[in-house]
Amino acid sequence: MLNRLPTAEPDPLWDLTKAFQQDERPEKLDLVVGVYRDASGQTPVMKAVQEAEAALAVAAASKVYRGLSGNLDFIDGLARFVLGDDSPTLARQCTIQTVAGTGALRLLADFIFKLSPDATVWTTDPAYVNHLPLMTGAGLKVRTFPWQEREDGQGGLNLQTVMTALQEAQPGDVLLLHGCCHNPTGIDPSLEDWKMLSALCQEKKLIPFIDIAYQGFGDGVDLDAAGLRLMAAENELMLASMSCSKNMGLYCERTGGAMVVTPDARLLGQLRHTLERIARSNYSMPPDHGAAVAARLFENPQSWLQELEENRERVASVRALLGAELRAIDAPEKFHCLERQKGMFSLLPLRPEQMDRLRSEFAIYGTAGGRINVAGLTPERISSLAQALKAV
Ligand SMILES: Cc1ncc(COP(=O)(O)O)c(C=O)c1O
Numbered sequence: 001m002l003n004r005l006p007t008a009e010p011d012p013l014w015d016l017t018k019a020f021q022q023d024e025r026p027e028k029l030d031l032v033v034g035v036y037r038d039a040s041g042q043t044p045v046m047k048a049v050q051e052a053e054a055a056l057a058v059a060a061a062s063k064v065y066r067g068l069s070g071n072l073d074f075i076d077g078l079a080r081f082v083l084g085d086d087s088p089t090l091a092r093q094c095t096i097q098t099v100a101g102t103g104a105l106r107l108l109a110d111f112i113f114k115l116s117p118d119a120t121v122w123t124t125d126p127a128y129v130n131h132l133p134l135m136t137g138a139g140l141k142v143r144t145f146p147w148q149e150r151e152d153g154q155g156g157l158n159l160q161t162v163m164t165a166l167q168e169a170q171p172g173d174v175l176l177l178h179g180c181c182h183n184p185t186g187i188d189p190s191l192e193d194w195k196m197l198s199a200l201c202q203e204k205k206l207i208p209f210i211d212i213a214y215q216g217f218g219d220g221v222d223l224d225a226a227g228l229r230l231m232a233a234e235n236e237l238m239l240a241s242m243s244c245s246k247n248m249g250l251y252c253e254r255t256g257g258a259m260v261v262t263p264d265a266r267l268l269g270q271l272r273h274t275l276e277r278i279a280r281s282n283y284s285m286p287p288d289h290g291a292a293v294a295a296r297l298f299e300n301p302q303s304w305l306q307e308l309e310e311n312r313e314r315v316a317s318v319r320a321l322l323g324a325e326l327r328a329i330d331a332p333e334k335f336h337c338l339e340r341q342k343g344m345f346s347l348l349p350l351r352p353e354q355m356d357r358l359r360s361e362f363a364i365y366g367t368a369g370g371r372i373n374v375a376g377l378t379p380e381r382i383s384s385l386a387q388a389l390k391a392v
Contacts, residue, residue, distance in 0.1 A: 210228045248294055
């Protein structure tokens with residue numbers, strides 16, 4: 001068996017992280033790792049999470065197994081958070097707790113393969129780095145469509161190139177979109193764009209699959225879910241993968257959910273059964289701690305939502321300050337996109353060798369493909385990043 005062991009291929013992201021750790025320059029700046037950082041460069045546990053954890057420790061509930069769908073208060077709160085408290089869609093959806101957003105993506109990929117093995121999943125180019133392996137790992141075929149800014153310099157998605165490429169999609173294919181804060185480009189569709197994408201799904205009988213991992217980091221928790229909510233309202237069938245890693249800072253607690261919206265509420269029991277069977281043959285039950293914390297936050301959301309809003313505003317202000325700095329030093333116009341894009345990530349319009357120069361000459365680490373985590377910038381480093389971008 002072991003003679004078939006694949007050779008270990010280097011993981012470019014971990015190699016960069018290692019290189020960053022070994023870099024002895026005091027001014028080094030990590031814009032690679034995709035976690036939120038505060039103005040001092042830290043990723044602290046949110047206060048609302050600390051309070052929920054303290055309350056859970058006092059309650060000291062038993063650690064007996066939970067059900068296959070996970071924590072029921074959590075999945076109810078998550079579905080309400082994503083769809084909206086008074087959404088009619090709540091009555092025709094089934095949500096199951098998963099091992100974070102990644103687990104939800106894989107569970108739904110397995111679900112698609114089980115019911116529709118010939119379906120092609122259409123994903124954005126560039127894509128979130130794990131979308132392709134998660135979908136192909138489940139046995140699905142994957143094709144891409146371009147995800148880029150409009151050429152008029154006003155920002156926003158170039159919907160025309162999306163629509164043209166998707167003309168080749170076949171009925172029953174799956175359209176995998178990011179709910180908000182597209183990773184890695186930070187380019188989000190407008191509500192008008194979402195309407196066109198939803199109309200395309202209905203016309204060509206495509207199944208929308210919305211991956212929402214950053215709700216609350218773009219324009220606010222409700223606006224960030226507006227596209228997903230529209231898709232759910234206008235399409236009979238919709239899939240959604242949801243993550244509490246970023247908006248609750250529960251990264252290592254692996255907390256998320258997978259949702260299926262059905263045209264026929266009578267199918268809800270069968271749907272839950274099918275999703276639970278997929279989970280059972282994989283990891284059986286998801287871990288409870290993060291979900292128990294999240295359930296408390298959903299139940300009493302004020303302080304959590306306030307903290308999330310502060311984090312969102314910090315990312316937006318970093319983008320605005322960086323944009324102002326780039327304009328002040330007369331940096332090339334191509335960098336103005338950084339100000340317009342949403343959420344933690346942007347894709348720098350730089351070639352790999354220019355990203356290498358950023359690292360070797362300025363100790364600024366982004367991925368070779370040009371992705372940077374804007375949340376990794378501290379206020380005092382904004383000006384040096386702007387200077388370095390202009391220089392390379
Ligand atoms: C677009 C997207 N989807 C899903 C995930 C999965 O996140 P997690 O598994 O940590 O919840 C991420 C994380 O970076 C992401 O960027």
